[in-house]
Amino acid sequence: MKLAAAAYPLTWFDHFDDFAAHLATWVADAAGQGADLLTFPEYGAMELTSLGGRAVAENLEAGLHEVARRKPALDALHLELAAKHDVHILGASGPVFIGQRPVNRASLYGPSGLVGHQDKQIMTRFERETWDVVAGHGLTAFDTDLGRIGVVICYDSEFPLLARALVEQGAEILLAPSCTDSFAGFTRVRVGSMARALENQCVVVHSPTVGLCDFCPAVDENVGAASIYGPPDRGFPANGILAEGALNTPGWTMAEISLETIREVRRDGGVLNHAHWPEQLARLGTA
Numbered sequence: 001m002k003l004a005a006a007a008y009p010l011t012w013f014d015h016f017d018d019f020a021a022h023l024a025t026w027v028a029d030a031a032g033q034g035a036d037l038l039t040f041p042e043y044g045a046m047e048l049t050s051l052g053g054r055a056v057a058e059n060l061e062a063g064l065h066e067v068a069r070r071k072p073a074l075d076a077l078h079l080e081l082a083a084k085h086d087v088h089i090l091g092a093s094g095p096v097f098i099g100q101r102p103v104n105r106a107s108l109y110g111p112s113g114l115v116g117h118q119d120k121q122i123m124t125r126f127e128r129e130t131w132d133v134v135a136g137h138g139l140t141a142f143d144t145d146l147g148r149i150g151v152v153i154c155y156d157s158e159f160p161l162l163a164r165a166l167v168e169q170g171a172e173i174l175l176a177p178s179c180t181d182s183f184a185g186f187t188r189v190r191v192g193s194m195a196r197a198l199e200n201q202c203v204v205v206h207s208p209t210v211g212l213c214d215f216c217p218a219v220d221e222n223v224g225a226a227s228i229y230g231p232p233d234r235g236f237p238a239n240g241i242l243a244e245g246a247l248n249t250p251g252w253t254m255a256e257i258s259l260e261t262i263r264e265v266r267r268d269g270g271v272l273n274h275a276h277w278p279e280q281l282a283r284l285g286t287a
Helices: 016-032 044-052 060-068 071-085 125-131 154-158 160-168 183-200 259-268 279-284
Strands: 002-009 037-039 088-090 094-098 101-110 113-119 142-144 147-151 173-178 203-212 227-229 241-244 251-256
Touching: 002 016, 002 227, 016 037, 016 044, 016 071, 016 251, 037 173, 037 203, 044 060, 044 094, 060 094, 060 125, 071 088, 071 094, 071 101, 071 113, 101 142, 101 147, 113 142, 147 160, 154 160, 154 173, 154 183, 160 173, 160 183, 173 183, 183 203, 183 227, 227 251, 241 251
Parallel strands: 002 037, 002 203, 037 088, 147 173, 173 203
Antiparallel strands: 002 251, 088 101, 094 101, 101 113, 142 147, 203 227, 227 241
16 A cells, blocks of 8 residues: 655635645645555644634634634545545644643544544643643544555654553554654654654654744744655665655655565564563563
């Protein structure tokens, strides 16, 4: 299959139809290059604050509500595009209110309908101290025609036990959408994603926001490069990088992968990190 990771800039839109046409162009571009699974970044949905006008977009709290109320329309649009192009799409994440405060939710859409949602599990300091976006509950590995897929949203990718929980549910592909405002932040997610690929002998797709956004202060600066990683072992590149885009350059980065290659490296790799993971607990006396 071919995986596609978006390096995605946030754009101002006056009307939802303008956004719909924009997203349709991105999806058609990837599908036209043969992509089967498209990953958009964390908080890419915050560009929809623009639909509320400048005052709403520039207000942290008002922006959350503006984007959250667009969720049904976002779902319908992504489902339409997934069916039209016969692809799976991890939509850009955004706020969804669960009770009084929002979670940061990414939704996975397939040609036959909604596959499921994944909420971010561990919140950054900005999310918890300034924005009051709260953690979701539970991690789910999604069964799809492309295999079992897990999602570790940005900061979540930096915590190995979260990814491991998904892998123990059978995930062979992890999607790591991100939104980082510095090269250091991008590097943390990049290194975390590469480490998750190594220790779980799986493929990780890293999709970041890129560029400046002058209307939404929560996502005003965005640094990153789209990449697709695997374990640096048999059947994969020696550096573990299957594909890597240029820093802060919008567009798609793609790589072809085989689930059988993942399964084979887990069975008979030069090392067997996936199989040997439980030995850590035994060595610590906590098994």
